[in-house]
Amino acid sequence: MSTAEDSRYYNDHDDRVGPKFRNRKGRGPFRAPLYSDQVTVGPRSRPRGGPRGGRVPGPRARFDDGDGDVAMSDSSSQDGSSQHRFNPYGRQNRRTDDRFERGRGGGRGRGGNNRGDAAIHNTWFKMSIPHGKKYDKDWLIRGLQNICSVPFTPVHFHTEGNRAQFFVDDSTTANALTRVSRKITDKEGYKVTVLMNPCPPPACLLSELKSADLEHLKQCMAKRFDGSQQALDLNNIRIDPDLVSQNIDVTLNTKNSMRAVNKIIQENIPELVCLNLSNNKLFRLDYLSELVSKVPHLKILNLSHNELKTDRELDKIKGLKLVELWLERNPLCDYFKDQATYVSAMREKFPRLLKLDGQDLPPPIVFDVEDTPAVLPPCKLSYYGSEEIKNAILAFLQQYYSVYDSGDRQPLLDAYHDGAIFSLTVPFTMVNPSRCSLGEYHKDTRNLKKIKDPTTRFRLLKHTRLNVVAFLNELPKTQHDIASLNVDVNTFTNTLLSFTVSGVFKEVEGKSRDSFRAFSRVFITVPAGGTSLCIVNDELFVRNATTEEIRQAFVAPAPTPSSSPVPTLSAPQQEMLNNFSQKSGMNLEWSQKCLQDNEWDYIRAGQVFTDLKAQGKIPDVAFIK
Amino acid sequence: MATGVDFRSLVDASCRYSEEFTNIYYDCMDKKRRTLTRLYLDKATLVWNGNAVSGQAALADFFESLPSSEFSIQTLDCQPVHELATQGQTTLLVVTAGQVKFDGHKQRYFNQNFLLTAQSSPTTDQPVWKIASDCFRFQDWNS
Numbered sequence: 001m002s003t004a005e006d007s008r009y010y011n012d013h014d015d016r017v018g019p020k021f022r023n024r025k026g027r028g029p030f031r032a033p034l035y036s037d038q039v040t041v042g043p044r045s046r047p048r049g050g051p052r053g054g055r056v057p058g059p060r061a062r063f064d065d066g067d068g069d070v071a072m073s074d075s076s077s078q079d080g081s082s083q084h085r086f087n088p089y090g091r092q093n094r095r096t097d098d099r100f101e102r103g104r105g106g107g108r109g110r111g112g113n114n115r116g117d118a119a120i121h122n123t124w125f126k127m128s129i130p131h132g133k134k135y136d137k138d139w140l141i142r143g144l145q146n147i148c149s150v151p152f153t154p155v156h157f158h159t160e161g162n163r164a165q166f167f168v169d170d171s172t173t174a175n176a177l178t179r180v181s182r183k184i185t186d187k188e189g190y191k192v193t194v195l196m197n198p199c200p201p202p203a204c205l206l207s208e209l210k211s212a213d214l215e216h217l218k219q220c221m222a223k224r225f226d227g228s229q230q231a232l233d234l235n236n237i238r239i240d241p242d243l244v245s246q247n248i249d250v251t252l253n254t255k256n257s258m259r260a261v262n263k264i265i266q267e268n269i270p271e272l273v274c275l276n277l278s279n280n281k282l283f284r285l286d287y288l289s290e291l292v293s294k295v296p297h298l299k300i301l302n303l304s305h306n307e308l309k310t311d312r313e314l315d316k317i318k319g320l321k322l323v324e325l326w327l328e329r330n331p332l333c334d335y336f337k338d339q340a341t342y343v344s345a346m347r348e349k350f351p352r353l354l355k356l357d358g359q360d361l362p363p364p365i366v367f368d369v370e371d372t373p374a375v376l377p378p379c380k381l382s383y384y385g386s387e388e389i390k391n392a393i394l395a396f397l398q399q400y401y402s403v404y405d406s407g408d409r410q411p412l413l414d415a416y417h418d419g420a421i422f423s424l425t426v427p428f429t430m431v432n433p434s435r436c437s438l439g440e441y442h443k444d445t446r447n448l449k450k451i452k453d454p455t456t457r458f459r460l461l462k463h464t465r466l467n468v469v470a471f472l473n474e475l476p477k478t479q480h481d482i483a484s485l486n487v488d489v490n491t492f493t494n495t496l497l498s499f500t501v502s503g504v505f506k507e508v509e510g511k512s513r514d515s516f517r518a519f520s521r522v523f524i525t526v527p528a529g530g531t532s533l534c535i536v537n538d539e540l541f542v543r544n545a546t547t548e549e550i551r552q553a554f555v556a557p558a559p560t561p562s563s564s565p566v567p568t569l570s571a572p573q574q575e576m577l578n579n580f581s582q583k584s585g586m587n588l589e590w591s592q593k594c595l596q597d598n599e600w601d602y603i604r605a606g607q608v609f610t611d612l613k614a615q616g617k618i619p620d621v622a623f624i625k
Numbered sequence: 626m627a628t629g630v631d632f633r634s635l636v637d638a639s640c641r642y643s644e645e646f647t648n649i650y651y652d653c654m655d656k657k658r659r660t661l662t663r664l665y666l667d668k669a670t671l672v673w674n675g676n677a678v679s680g681q682a683a684l685a686d687f688f689e690s691l692p693s694s695e696f697s698i699q700t701l702d703c704q705p706v707h708e709l710a711t712q713g714q715t716t717l718l719v720v721t722a723g724q725v726k727f728d729g730h731k732q733r734y735f736n737q738n739f740l741l742t743a744q745s746s747p748t749t750d751q752p753v754w755k756i757a758s759d760c761f762r763f764q765d766w767n768s
Binding site: 524 | 633644670673676677691698707712757758
């Protein structure tokens, strides 16, 4: 193995013929076996005179105790004798310091772990593969996983110099990995060596997640979210393959990971009802407590299989109105002298608790000071106020938009009052930024939040109907989905009828052809003889339509302008008609209508047919042959 | 019909009023919800996602029932309303759009517009603006 600084040792990598004494430089007879056989040691990037990169223990020489972790205190591996050379199944790690004992259970037997620092409870090990840089990561990891007796997920796999390195967080895994050292031979014939070295939790855990990683985390969480139950399962999230494959370390017992998760929950699923945080080595709930006020509907919480030591931790989340709690397999459970005391303590923190560790509890008697989280009123369709108004408005819209969509908006002059005013607003940030930008509209948008100059503000207001209609004629040509228009009547008096129309339209020519837009338009009208309306104020807001809006738009085939009698069909049309009728099951009459409405575009007609059929909108009579 | 100069001043003034109004309104909505109805006329109507609410008492109940909010206004536009429609009563159309986060719910985009009318005040000499109508809808109300 060569570290960068040791490149003078050529041939160092060649261990094909078995262990060799590579340290030719004055090391004496007790030159120990390849450091790779020492499982306690790991390569260090510090320049060292003797052992190449390792702690080949020339007797007690130059131990690099840099981090205080690796102390070769025992001599048994230091004699050059071959007894110890291949001893993969013994207790290799000299350091029987209890860190290993502690680590072994991985779980609850942590009583002795007193590094004192509450934030660094875990014991981590840095696994190094000398010359690992040249290997394909997947090949390497999979190879190790295949033969390692303990399943593991590498944390923060990276290369350093020529080495490949990653972290694992318990000694059993680390030891198991070193046992497979030199068991894999690469395609050049060299054996892959694995070394372990205890270390503090890797720095990557201490830094915040980058936004790309947050996005992956969000998607990973989305997969683990059950919308029908409003339940999120973060059990042992650290080993989720989606995160591991992206090298994203989400260790929920660290501040940054928990906060990232909190943020994603707050922003996306604040109506969360059920949360599972089991198997995450949680030993404190400080960061979880930051979520409490943001998830008012959370009722079911699973904290089982964690490291909570005292029930005081739970005081930090007392704000949650839990109905069901899972706590088993936390150290704190052992401190209650009996079940009754345990239940009582939990009930004291969560008065509404009905189920603890899966056991039903008798229902509590509560006080009615419940602060029920407020709910939004449901959204409804158009509000017209009266049938009369509704008819007047519908007639108006029908007429208005048929001219508006006709290609020439000049006739709209008749719809506007002499002194009419019009202005347009377009948001800067799109709801659904698509490839079709709102460029056509941007130059005329009047957004007083962005435009401060009074002259500009004035210029952007179109005043008098000539100016209004001239401007409207410059806007892209459109086709509105009349059926989808929604109308809210703001006000009506005998001189004023004001209403807000919202809906979706499509642009039908130019470079933004086929772009779908959504709009909200306020019309203020005065009566104009009979039931017709005359526009005095018109304010239009346009944005890109969302995917959902596009999907719902134009569901009914747009009415074709001509209702002329059925023209005779050309031969290709006839053939298309027969095919369509056969495939769809509809009779010729209806098949023809569908094809005609879609301009004899077979594929489009087929799609429209399929969609309408799926929605049950095709009457049975269409299928009667 | 207003002459050129007058119309220009009218438009300038409208812009200033609408900016002031939106600041006051949304601040009140977010932080002093109980006092919000004071900004409305007695007979004002609110159409909130198709739900019609009319009169001070109903408005008060309605606003009380909504969770606390955090509004963020992204666009603002306004127009003086033609006197023909208002029978001489000075009226302003204010149109806003942005995002709102109601407590316990996801953040959503919305469109809103108001008709403000100038009313003489019983207490002061200066006329005050009051909301005569308010129309609010989420952009994704149908999903």
